[in-house]
Amino acid sequence: MAPFARLTEQKLVDYKAVTPPAPTATISAPEAPSSAKPKIGFVSLGCPKNLVDSEVMMGLLHNAGGQLTPSADDAEIIVVNTCSFIDSAKQESVNTILEMAQHKQANGGRAHRLIVAGCLVERYRDEIRRNIPEVDAVVGTGELEAILTAAGLTPKPTPQPDSPFHILPQGTPQSTIHTHPIGKTQTDAEVAHLIERAPSAVHQHSRPLTDREVAPQLKIIQSLAETGTTHGDSPLAHPGNHIAHIPDAGTKSLPPMKPGAPHLDSAMWVSQDARVHPPSQNEGWEGTTPSRPEGNLREQQGRFSRAAWDGASSTLPDYLYSDATPRILTTPRASAYIKIAEGCDHPCSFCIIPQLRGKFRSRRMSSILAEAENLISQGVREITLIGQDTTCYGEDLGFTEGLSELLAALAVLPGLKWLRFLYTYPNKVTNRLLETMAKHDNIAKYLDVPLQHASASVLKRMKRGGSAQIFLSLIERARRIVPEIVIRTSFIVGFPGETEADYKELEDFIKAARIDWLGVFTYSDEEGAKAFDLPAELKVPKRTIQSRRNKLMKLQQKISAKSKAAWVGRELDLLVEGESEETELLWEGRTLLHAPEIDGKVFINDFGPHETLVPGTFYRAEITESHDYDVVARILD
Numbered sequence: 001m002a003p004f005a006r007l008t009e010q011k012l013v014d015y016k017a018v019t020p021p022a023p024t025a026t027i028s029a030p031e032a033p034s035s036a037k038p039k040i041g042f043v044s045l046g047c048p049k050n051l052v053d054s055e056v057m058m059g060l061l062h063n064a065g066g067q068l069t070p071s072a073d074d075a076e077i078i079v080v081n082t083c084s085f086i087d088s089a090k091q092e093s094v095n096t097i098l099e100m101a102q103h104k105q106a107n108g109g110r111a112h113r114l115i116v117a118g119c120l121v122e123r124y125r126d127e128i129r130r131n132i133p134e135v136d137a138v139v140g141t142g143e144l145e146a147i148l149t150a151a152g153l154t155p156k157p158t159p160q161p162d163s164p165f166h167i168l169p170q171g172t173p174q175s176t177i178h179t180h181p182i183g184k185t186q187t188d189a190e191v192a193h194l195i196e197r198a199p200s201a202v203h204q205h206s207r208p209l210t211d212r213e214v215a216p217q218l219k220i221i222q223s224l225a226e227t228g229t230t231h232g233d234s235p236l237a238h239p240g241n242h243i244a245h246i247p248d249a250g251t252k253s254l255p256p257m258k259p260g261a262p263h264l265d266s267a268m269w270v271s272q273d274a275r276v277h278p279p280s281q282n283e284g285w286e287g288t289t290p291s292r293p294e295g296n297l298r299e300q301q302g303r304f305s306r307a308a309w310d311g312a313s314s315t316l317p318d319y320l321y322s323d324a325t326p327r328i329l330t331t332p333r334a335s336a337y338i339k340i341a342e343g344c345d346h347p348c349s350f351c352i353i354p355q356l357r358g359k360f361r362s363r364r365m366s367s368i369l370a371e372a373e374n375l376i377s378q379g380v381r382e383i384t385l386i387g388q389d390t391t392c393y394g395e396d397l398g399f400t401e402g403l404s405e406l407l408a409a410l411a412v413l414p415g416l417k418w419l420r421f422l423y424t425y426p427n428k429v430t431n432r433l434l435e436t437m438a439k440h441d442n443i444a445k446y447l448d449v450p451l452q453h454a455s456a457s458v459l460k461r462m463k464r465g466g467s468a469q470i471f472l473s474l475i476e477r478a479r480r481i482v483p484e485i486v487i488r489t490s491f492i493v494g495f496p497g498e499t500e501a502d503y504k505e506l507e508d509f510i511k512a513a514r515i516d517w518l519g520v521f522t523y524s525d526e527e528g529a530k531a532f533d534l535p536a537e538l539k540v541p542k543r544t545i546q547s548r549r550n551k552l553m554k555l556q557q558k559i560s561a562k563s564k565a566a567w568v569g570r571e572l573d574l575l576v577e578g579e580s581e582e583t584e585l586l587w588e589g590r591t592l593l594h595a596p597e598i599d600g601k602v603f604i605n606d607f608g609p610h611e612t613l614v615p616g617t618f619y620r621a622e623i624t625e626s627h628d629y630d631v632v633a634r635i636l637d
């Protein structure tokens with residue numbers, strides 16, 4: 001059976017049992033929108049990198065006259081931005097598409113168009129159309145501006161013909177910065193609910209999710225099955241999650257906005273005349289598509305080939321957004337992600353991201369700086385740099401220490417309180433990078449370095465290289481150069497050929513390395529990844545994989561509890577996020593040592609001299625208690 005059909009099979013049976021058949025979909029010729037400002041609902045799945053793509057598409061749609069709505073019932077056009085990272089992420093994407101299809105006119109809903117975007121499209125472009133006829137159009141990761149045609153909207157004329165930063169051929173906004181892009185027709189509460197979060201398969205949190213955190217997504221699915229609507233306990237305020245989802249207002253009134261929930265009143269057009277930051281000598285100019293020698297070599301070796309992927313386009317994505325691209329922020333008001341690069345050139349044998357996202361390519365530093373300045377001028381105080389591998393940043397533009405240079409340039413921007421970067425590659429963590437972190441107070445002493453394993457033989461089969469010894473010396477070097485650095489990593493257990501001895505080596509490594517934040521993925525076969533073709537006798541039984549993961553997480557629980565105990569008594573700056581989801585008696589926040597969404601929590605049980613706290617504001621706080629993954633703080637001033 002074709003792989004995509006397998007993903008849709010069971011769900012389609014359930015779905016079609018309760019849903020009348022939809023008319024044959026129009027794929028390439030969108031109908032005219034039913035109103036001048038069609039209401040558009042947006043569901044975004046997957047990682048923060050995909051979230052930025054969603055924010056860009058939302059910006060483009062709004063710029064062209066679309067009106068974003070938090071209600072799937074209300075939406076005339078629904079967009080699902082999908083993830084295709086691993087099997088469970090694909091299934092999650094398919095389920096969401098089918099759920100949103102129930103809001104189409106043919107099924108008694110209001111929506112007349114359903115658009116599927118993102119990584120699933122790069123993998124199964126034709127199959128999505130074939131297997132889910134309710135889907136009217138698909139938009140890949142390399143064609144974000146095609147969202148306008150798919151939605152039947154006309155891009156606005158190009159306003160800055162002489163800007164060297166026009167990535168989009170049409171539709172960039174004219175004015176420098178626009179706040180409140182959603183317009184006067186929507187209240188803050190409505191705007192805040194445009195994006196909802198629920199757990200996703202793409203991240204392994206260093207803090208296991210609680211039942212309450214896991215519940216919302218299930219609740220949405222159940223509620224759809226029962227009533228055809230989504231509603232209820234909004235997962236919006238779960239900062240540890242990754243699915244942006246359209247909640248349903250339906251016949252129910254929207255719940256009041258919780259303090260700390262994502263605020264789209266912080267949403268903005270990230271747009272500025274790029275000439276403020278002309279490209280430096282090292283940077284390529286518009287029209288050129290630089291690449292890394294490593295990427296060129298891997299391309300020759302077939303790393304990016306989709307020849308074996310039925311129904312996928314052979315054209316690799318090469319899109320990059322810029323500071324001139326409209327974008328709507330969906331993260332809490334003080335924080336924003338900036339995607340500094342796209343694609344990946346590495347050969348990791350378990351991963352299909354390079355085939356999905358294309359060759360590694362960096363945004364120009366001047367464009368990133370301009371975007372950061374705009375964000376800061378809008379009240380963003382914490383910027384998190386992301387990309388598939390941030391440590392390769394700039395290699396395609398002629399930099400040798402591009403990330404260090406970028407961090408140094410960003411760190412001195414007035415008003416930027418916290419700066420961090422995620423997704424580093426172990427052999428690219430240079431002394432210069434660590435020294436840059438140590439030098440600037442506002443750069444998080446936080447190294448996110450996915451190691452994937454510690455056994456040299458497993459790492460070799462993974463096509464990553466490294467060993468326990470090499471990684472221990474990296475961690476020792478990081479701790480020496482950046483005192484008090486916090487390390488986050490993730491591992492994969494059960495990779496084909498992983499023996500008990502390999503697993504034991506990983507366990508010993510974790511004991512020796514005392515990693516602060518750690519997540520563990522269980523290996524799953526991904527068609528298209530090199531590891532998929534490894535001999536069947538090398539594949540580790542699922543029960544063994546699960547049991548190894550459980551053992552590692554138990555081991556890590558003890559290590560984490562010990563390291564959190566050492567935090568007690570420390571005074572730190574705390575970014576308050578709002579009332580806790582776990583109990584109304586507590587509030588929550590993050591320190592510079594907690595990345596957004598993935599790490600443990602800081603509960604606040606004492607407001608100190610304050611009557612109340614303001615979400616999105618920094619306070620000085622003292623850690624007073626510790627638990628396995630979380631700590632408790634009291635506000636000092």
Ligand code: SF4
Nearest residue numbers: 344346348351353388
């Ligand atoms: S570094 Fe490896 S695991 Fe990460 S995106 Fe690239 S190929 Fe995939």
